[in-house]
Amino acid sequence: xxxxxxxxxxxxxxxxxxxxxxxxxxxxxxxxxxxxxxxxxxxxxxxxxxxxxxxxxxxxxxxxxxxxxxxxxxxxxxxxxxxxxxxxxxxxxxxxxxxxxxxxxxxxxxxxxxxxxxxxxxxxxxxxxxxxxxxxxxxxxxxxxxxxxxxxxxxxxxxxxxxxxxxxxxxxxxxxxxxxxxxxxxxxxxxxxxxxxxxxxxxxxxxxxxxxxxxxxxxxxxxxxxxxxxxxxxxxxxxxxxxxxxxxxxxxxxxxxxxxxxxxxxxxxxxxxxxxxxxxxxxxxxxxxxxxxxxxxxxxxxxxxxxxxxxxxxxxxxxxxxxxxxxxxxxxxxxxxxxxxxxxxxxxxxxxxxxxxxxxxxxxxxxxxxxxxxx
Numbered sequence: 001x002x003x004x005x006x007x008x009x010x011x012x013x014x015x016x017x018x019x020x021x022x023x024x025x026x027x028x029x030x031x032x033x034x035x036x037x038x039x040x041x042x043x044x045x046x047x048x049x050x051x052x053x054x055x056x057x058x059x060x061x062x063x064x065x066x067x068x069x070x071x072x073x074x075x076x077x078x079x080x081x082x083x084x085x086x087x088x089x090x091x092x093x094x095x096x097x098x099x100x101x102x103x104x105x106x107x108x109x110x111x112x113x114x115x116x117x118x119x120x121x122x123x124x125x126x127x128x129x130x131x132x133x134x135x136x137x138x139x140x141x142x143x144x145x146x147x148x149x150x151x152x153x154x155x156x157x158x159x160x161x162x163x164x165x166x167x168x169x170x171x172x173x174x175x176x177x178x179x180x181x182x183x184x185x186x187x188x189x190x191x192x193x194x195x196x197x198x199x200x201x202x203x204x205x206x207x208x209x210x211x212x213x214x215x216x217x218x219x220x221x222x223x224x225x226x227x228x229x230x231x232x233x234x235x236x237x238x239x240x241x242x243x244x245x246x247x248x249x250x251x252x253x254x255x256x257x258x259x260x261x262x263x264x265x266x267x268x269x270x271x272x273x274x275x276x277x278x279x280x281x282x283x284x285x286x287x288x289x290x291x292x293x294x295x296x297x298x299x300x301x302x303x304x305x306x307x308x309x310x311x312x313x314x315x316x317x318x319x320x321x322x323x324x325x326x327x328x329x330x331x332x333x334x335x336x337x338x339x340x341x342x343x344x345x346x347x348x349x350x351x352x353x354x355x356x357x358x359x360x361x362x363x364x365x366x367x368x369x370x371x372x373x374x375x
Contacts, residue, residue: 099225102136107171107221109133111156116216118209125175125213126152128162129221132169138224140370141217142172143210143243145182145236147258147349148196152176158351159233159257160362168366171223173213182206182232182239185263186246192295194242194262196235206239207246214250226373231255231365234284234348237276238262244271253337253372255365258284258348260299261307270312270335272372274365276354277301278346286343305341312337323367324359335375340368 109131115122133139142165146155152174156162165172183204185194194200210230218225230240230251237259244254245265253272258281277286285291288300299307305318309330316332318341327342342364346353354360 099138102138102222105135105219105221107133107135107217111162114216116209116212118212119205121178123176123178123209123212124152125173126156127217128156128165128172128174130165130169130171132166133171133221135222137169138222140170140227140229141214141223142170143213143228143230143232143240144172144174145210145230145232145239146174146177146180147232147234147236148177148181150180150233150236155233155236159231160351160355160360161231164362164366168370170366171217171221173217175210175213177206177235178202178204182235184235184239184242184259189263192297195238195296207243210239210243211247211250224373225250227252227370228374229253229255229369231257231361232259233257233351234259244273249374252374253369255361255369257361258350260284260301260304262296262299265311267311269375270333270337272312272333272337272339272368273308274340274342274368275301275304275308276342276344276350276361276365277304278348278350278353279343280345281348281350283348301341301343305339308339309333312339314339324364326357326359327364329368337372338368340364 107129109129111126111128113124113126115124117123130139142161144155144159144161146152156174161170161172164170177199179198179202181196181199183194183199183206184196185200187203187205189200191197191200199206214228217223228251230243231237231254232240234257237256239259240254240256241259241261242263243251245263245267248267248269248271251271253274255274255276257276258278260277277284279286283291284298286301288298288303290297305328309318312333312335314330314333316330318328318330321327321329321340324342326344327340329338329340331338333339342354342359344350344354344357344359346357351361
């Protein structure tokens with residue numbers, strides 16, 4: 001087993017937010033403390049964008065389904081901006097057909113930290129259920145994944161998806177990566193072709209873990225399984241790209257942020273993708289190339305855009321989105337899919353900058369994602 005000592009500068013946090021995930025047990029190979037993030041964080045920390053909440057990821061309180069409100073954990077503020085009121089009234093696709101009425105479940109509005117068995121390991125995730133949840137109407141589910149070295153507890157505080165969930169009625173799951181990272185590729189994928197260590201070193205089956213989270217959430221509550229979406233930052237964005245390749249049967253669309261498509265893949269069906277890449281990202285360069293000591297040759301934003309337009313068999317030339325000119329869209333694609341590339345003048349950790357520019361990731365992504373459901 002090869003354990004690299006180099007550090008991929010993909011992360012969403014500085015050293016303060018790279019603290020250990022407490023309580024996640026692991027019976028698989030590797031260090032016993034699976035959340036230590038032992039490789040540290042050397043590069044693109046929160047100071048790049050000035051948007052970090054540096055104490056938010058200091059610990060994830062592990063439980064068996066009880067409410068999580070411990071120190072350092074996310075608080076469910078339910079904050080909704082005025083601009084969300086308009087979107088909250090927008091209709092979403094009616095896709096309950098064929099799924100039958102919801103049965104009584106255990107989900108309740110609020111934020112909880114849950115544990116689930118995945119392979120030989122116990123894994124954790126934070127689940128946010130909006131106040132709009134009534135247990136009778138099927139709600140969409142969004143999987144929102146943190147960057148390498150970061151935590152689910154911090155991801156919930158800055159990605160904007162919790163606020164979007166409360167505004168429009170979404171359930172959002174924030175899974176915790178082992179070793180604070182994701183193995184975003186097929187088993188045995190060469191180290192420079194996929195990403196990221198340490199999860200990749202130990203060949204963690206994160207795709208199966210995410211599938212298990214979706215299945216368990218649908219068992220526990222009233223979820224529309226035709227409207228399940230994946231997003232994430234950096235290593236989490238790369239993981240959402242891998243899910244688009246590997247789990248197109250489960251995910252209706254994906255919205256990776258600062259995380260390119262690292263491998264050649266052929267999804268089982270056309271799938272809509274909303275790409276976010278910062279123009280001044282010093283780590284995952286907008287124009288592509290190697291900017292880290294690990295030797296990864298990152299695809300450029302335009303290469304990634306072209307790749308997905310090809311996979312989705314788009315026939316139209318990209319045009320600016322009428323509502324968001326910094327985003328390009330191809331909408332004449334197979335199966336009614338769409339491919340979008342948003343290019344804010346922002347760095348790697350672009351959530352705050354994108355919001356300032358009026359193109360918050362959750363806002364723009366949901367504008368597109370809500371139009372798409374599994375066939």
